[in-house]
Amino acid sequence: MLTANVGRNRLGRARVPRARRPYVARLTHWGDTVRRRLSWTGAAVAAATVATVGLSGCGASGSGSGGDARGPITFASGKDLTGAMPQLLAQWNKLHPDQKVTFIELSASPDDQRNSFVQDLQARSGKYDVMWDDVVWTSEFAAHGWLAPLDKAQVGGPGVLPAAVDTATYKGTMYGAPFMTNSALLYYRSDLVPKPPTTWAELQADCAVAKAHHMDCYAGQFAQYEGLTVNAAEAITSAGGSFLSPDGTKVTVDSPQARAGLQHLVDMFRNGDIPKAALTYQEQESANAFLSGKTMFLANWPYVYTAASAADSKIKGKFGMAQLPGPNGPGKASLGGIDLGVSAFSKHKQTAKDFVAWMQSESSQKILVKVMNQASVLSKLYTDPELTKASPYLPTLQKAELTAVPRPKTPAYNAVSLAIQKDVYAALQGKVSVDGAIKNLAGDLQQAIQSN
Amino acid sequence: MSSRSSTTDEPPPLVAPAARRRAKAPAVRKGGDGRFAFWLVVPAMLVLTAVIGYPIVAALIRSLSSDTLGESPHFVGFGNYADALWGARSGQFWDSVEVTYLFAAITIVLETAIGLGMALVMNQAFRGRSLLRGVVLVPWAVPTAVAAVLWKWSFNPVGIINAVTGSHVVWTGADWPSRIAIIVADTWKTSPFIALLILAGLQVIPHDVYEAAELDGAGAFQRFRLITLPLVRPALLVAVLFRLLDALRMYDLPAILTHGANDTTTLSILVVQSTLSELKPGYGGALSTLTFLFIFVTAYAFVRLLGVDATEAHTRDSRKARS
Numbered sequence: 001m002l003t004a005n006v007g008r009n010r011l012g013r014a015r016v017p018r019a020r021r022p023y024v025a026r027l028t029h030w031g032d033t034v035r036r037r038l039s040w041t042g043a044a045v046a047a048a049t050v051a052t053v054g055l056s057g058c059g060a061s062g063s064g065s066g067g068d069a070r071g072p073i074t075f076a077s078g079k080d081l082t083g084a085m086p087q088l089l090a091q092w093n094k095l096h097p098d099q100k101v102t103f104i105e106l107s108a109s110p111d112d113q114r115n116s117f118v119q120d121l122q123a124r125s126g127k128y129d130v131m132w133d134d135v136v137w138t139s140e141f142a143a144h145g146w147l148a149p150l151d152k153a154q155v156g157g158p159g160v161l162p163a164a165v166d167t168a169t170y171k172g173t174m175y176g177a178p179f180m181t182n183s184a185l186l187y188y189r190s191d192l193v194p195k196p197p198t199t200w201a202e203l204q205a206d207c208a209v210a211k212a213h214h215m216d217c218y219a220g221q222f223a224q225y226e227g228l229t230v231n232a233a234e235a236i237t238s239a240g241g242s243f244l245s246p247d248g249t250k251v252t253v254d255s256p257q258a259r260a261g262l263q264h265l266v267d268m269f270r271n272g273d274i275p276k277a278a279l280t281y282q283e284q285e286s287a288n289a290f291l292s293g294k295t296m297f298l299a300n301w302p303y304v305y306t307a308a309s310a311a312d313s314k315i316k317g318k319f320g321m322a323q324l325p326g327p328n329g330p331g332k333a334s335l336g337g338i339d340l341g342v343s344a345f346s347k348h349k350q351t352a353k354d355f356v357a358w359m360q361s362e363s364s365q366k367i368l369v370k371v372m373n374q375a376s377v378l379s380k381l382y383t384d385p386e387l388t389k390a391s392p393y394l395p396t397l398q399k400a401e402l403t404a405v406p407r408p409k410t411p412a413y414n415a416v417s418l419a420i421q422k423d424v425y426a427a428l429q430g431k432v433s434v435d436g437a438i439k440n441l442a443g444d445l446q447q448a449i450q451s452n
Numbered sequence: 453m454s455s456r457s458s459t460t461d462e463p464p465p466l467v468a469p470a471a472r473r474r475a476k477a478p479a480v481r482k483g484g485d486g487r488f489a490f491w492l493v494v495p496a497m498l499v500l501t502a503v504i505g506y507p508i509v510a511a512l513i514r515s516l517s518s519d520t521l522g523e524s525p526h527f528v529g530f531g532n533y534a535d536a537l538w539g540a541r542s543g544q545f546w547d548s549v550e551v552t553y554l555f556a557a558i559t560i561v562l563e564t565a566i567g568l569g570m571a572l573v574m575n576q577a578f579r580g581r582s583l584l585r586g587v588v589l590v591p592w593a594v595p596t597a598v599a600a601v602l603w604k605w606s607f608n609p610v611g612i613i614n615a616v617t618g619s620h621v622v623w624t625g626a627d628w629p630s631r632i633a634i635i636v637a638d639t640w641k642t643s644p645f646i647a648l649l650i651l652a653g654l655q656v657i658p659h660d661v662y663e664a665a666e667l668d669g670a671g672a673f674q675r676f677r678l679i680t681l682p683l684v685r686p687a688l689l690v691a692v693l694f695r696l697l698d699a700l701r702m703y704d705l706p707a708i709l710t711h712g713a714n715d716t717t718t719l720s721i722l723v724v725q726s727t728l729s730e731l732k733p734g735y736g737g738a739l740s741t742l743t744f745l746f747i748f749v750t751a752y753a754f755v756r757l758l759g760v761d762a763t764e765a766h767t768r769d770s771r772k773a774r775s
Contacts, residue, residue: 280625414729
């Protein structure tokens with residue numbers, strides 16, 4: 001009786017009748033024999049075994065083949081926070097009653113979505129015919145042979161933003177249909193700084209205004225996670241640096257430009273323009289810092305617009321959105337977004353290919369912008385008067401997206417991103433000099449792309 | 453306490469609770485049919501083999517293969533292990549080992565001390581004791597992930613901890629503050645568990661031993677040091693062993709509080725990162741096997757050095773004390 005007096009009566013009563021039953025007696029006998037044979041050592045093994053079970057994993061990789069037939073398909077996406085996805089899919093189902101699409105809603109967390117996809121793809125089950133892939137997964141999934149190649153004329157035509165097409169391209173072939181795109185913008189307090197800064201020097205000069213108002217000057221995503229890769233990439237590419245060569249086979253980060261980019265962030269941390277607390281900021285924490293009226297500038301995705309312009313917002317009517325600043329004029333944003341990939345193990349690939357093209361069509365993309373409040377991959381929707389009325393930042397966003405740079409394109413993206421997060425974070429904390437961090441990063445990136 | 457006064461004259465079996473159960477069994481064991489019992493147990497064993505045995509064996513086999521992209525995994529012997537132990541990724545691996553053992557050592561010491569204190573209080577007879585027992589157990593009942601989120605809010609730069617203490621520490625933004633946050637959360641969460649196990653041990657200590665000691669003129673501290681501690685030691689060691697196994701595979705708290713940033717990447721976090729996020733099941737398998745070995749060796753050493761021998765020695769000692 002391990003728990004003795006705590007619940008003693010309940011346990012005590014339960015034990016007595018049980019022991020009288022013969023079969024249990026036998027059972028107890030057997031178990032008892034085993035237990036006696038089990039030494040403490042055995043117990044330690046057993047306990048340690050159970051402790052590690054949760055940690056073991058297995059998997060296989062490779063590509064398979066499936067028919068090009070038509071028929072019902074599934075479409076798996078991240079959690080549909082807008083509730084509009086079923087509406088969009090219903091339209092397809094009405095047009096194609098014999099090739100219906102079933103909606104599978106996955107977790108809201110991108111990491112969990114990726115795990116679901118990877119598990120299915122490793123098992124080659126083809127449970128997800130069409131997958132909602134974050135732009136940084138496309139290379140990895142394609143390199144594993146998990147995605148069916150798509151026709152560039154169909155899903156990467158001139159009407160689609162070139163940067164978005166680029167994210168879906170691996171070794172010259174398109175493996176995804178750009179569906180949504182995204183890039184960070186600079187939110188600024190228009191009541192305090194009427195004209196947004198376009199260069200880093202102007203940004204730092206404006207920080208004096210923040211100081212005078214006892215506010216923090218600048219916030220972005222600087223916790224050690226994917227958001228830090230995005231922010232670091234923005235600083236480094238704006239200064240003309242890069243992490244990897246365009247084909248992802250060479251490390252190019254060890255350059256004066258990359259040092260200048262990182263130095264900018266480190267300087268802003270050192271002189272307090274970015275508060276120390278920003279080392280814990282993910283998207284939401286940084287947005288809250290701006291929405292509470294305590295921070296003057298915020299780099300974040302366009303979604304913050306909704307909360308900032310809501311009726312009960314503290315900064316309603318007191319903020320504006322501009323392109324991120326750079327060293328000499330507007331900087332380069334990191335490109336986010338979603339590409340729709342067709343599983344290499346899908347049994348109805350032709351339907352799936354038609355479906356991803358249809359999701360990119362103007363009528364579908366209008367629902368995306370109007371109902372889901374996301375940015376389209378079609379250039380012409382950024383100037384559509386009907387849409388700009390609801391989302392006045394669209395023309396600014398388009399400008400940002402025209403110069404936006406995809407994050408490093410490599411099948412080893414996760415290892416690469418983890419290395420960037422680790423080394424940049426150490427520099428922002430002041431634990432490592434900018435020069436040391438860039439050198440470490442060059443070594444870590446080399447290892448990340450080599451070990452594949 | 454009525455349960456205590458009913459103790460017989462026989463010296464109670466001063467062994468771990470598990471051993472007590474064993475000692476009771478002979479009364480039940482007559483005409484046992486091992487074969488019948490065996491068949492009853494078979495289904496459970498099959499399920500266990502499928503859900504525990506298979507993944508372990510699969511991970512072991514997979515840990516001997518490569519993770520090269522674009523080709524099917526081929527046999528690389530102990531290459532993945534070498535990589536972790538002294539190869540290209542050894543820095544990361546040993547950092548995790550270090551931080552994992554650091555967490556285990558600090559949290560276990562704190563939790564044992566606090567847990568022992570809680571158990572001693574809960575073992576006293578006073579008004580509202582059952583309420584106290586219930587309240588103390590609340591942190592243990594909260595799922596770790598939920599507790600981690602609560603602590604994450606508390607340790608936010610504008611959270612309650614900084615507000616109450618008037619400090620401006622960015623808790624999850626630097627090495628030691630992050631570690632302290634994790635240690636505090638773990639101690640809060642798990643001390644009740646140790647308290648519970650120790651309380652069970654305290655309750656089998658017969659009251660007459662204390663009475664005898666009191667008659668001999670032993671003060672409260674002497675009674676604690678010479679009677680309570682040696683007699684509760686078996687239960688205490690079991691509790692610490694459980695905690696040791698648990699602490700060495702710590703995952704949820706650092707995963708939620710820091711995502712492994714600021715040198716808080718424990719072995720379990722590293723395993724998950726390599727296997728799921730970097731998609732290197734071979735290397736991840738090697739890491740989980742190594743984690744298993746580390747936990748096993750540590751548990752074995754603990755049991756060898758303290759467990760069995762100590763139990764026997766103290767059974768003798770306590771008999772001497774009673775005579």
